[in-house]
Amino acid sequence: MDLGCNRSGKPKLTATIRRADSIKKGCPFMLKGRFDRVGNFWKLQVVNETHNHEPFVFxxxxxxxxxxxxxxxxxxxxxxxxxxxxxxxxxxxxxxxxxxxxxxxxxxxxxxxxxxxxxxxxxxxxxxxxxxxxx
CATH class of the missing domain: 1.10.10 (Arc Repressor Mutant, subunit A)
Known part of the structure; x- marks a missing residue:
């Protein structure tokens, strides 16, 4: 299971009648989770721990x-x-x-x-x- 920041990914560039800003900023933060069935536990691996934006305030x-x-x-x-x-x-x-x-x-x-x-x-x-x- 891949876990990323809600700001990862690229904003959609489709033209619409009403242009709304996207929260997507291409944030590289990524975690990978794998479930070990033998030991019955999750293993978490940090792929990229950096964000390219400030933490949210509100x-x-x-x-x-x-x-x-x-x-x-x-x-x-x-x-x-x-x-x-x-x-x-x-x-x-x-x-x-x-x-x-x-x-x-x-x-x-x-x-x-x-x-x-x-x-x-x-x-x-x-x-x-x-x-x-x-x-």
Whole structure:
């Protein structure tokens, strides 16, 4: 198993409508892990221990670290249905779940995802009534 830095690899150079920066910087850091079945243990070999970038300062910049667990998702759904604003939901999540690292955009995205899961199969008029009820 090869383990590398999340900044290893080259950024995609495909042209898009909206150009977003990539976190890929071609970082050479690499570890190789091999499982020894006889001894039932892992052996870790350092292939390249150097990075070509500074360590991250703010964990909010990494989407993987901002992922929400089921309990947090349920809490966001209940708070949103209760009429709380996004910024208040973020502050409550950080208070109730000290390890949580979320930003406003994560909450907006989750609410939209939850709405789509609820309204699948509804007519446009039913969807409009549902959204009105949420406000």
């Amino acid at each position: 964990k909010e910049g990494h989407a993987y670290l901002r992922r929400m667990f089921d309990e947090e998702v349920d809490m966001v759904a209940r708070l949103h249905m209760g009429g709380l604003k996004t910024q208040r939901i973020v502050s409550l999540l950080c208070k109730w779940f000290p390890g949580a690292c979320v930003i406003d955009k994560d909450i907006y995205n989750l609410i939209e995802k939850l709405k789509k899961e609820i309204i699948v199969g509804d007519t446009p008029m039913q969807v409009h009534v549902f959204e009105f009820d949420l406000l």
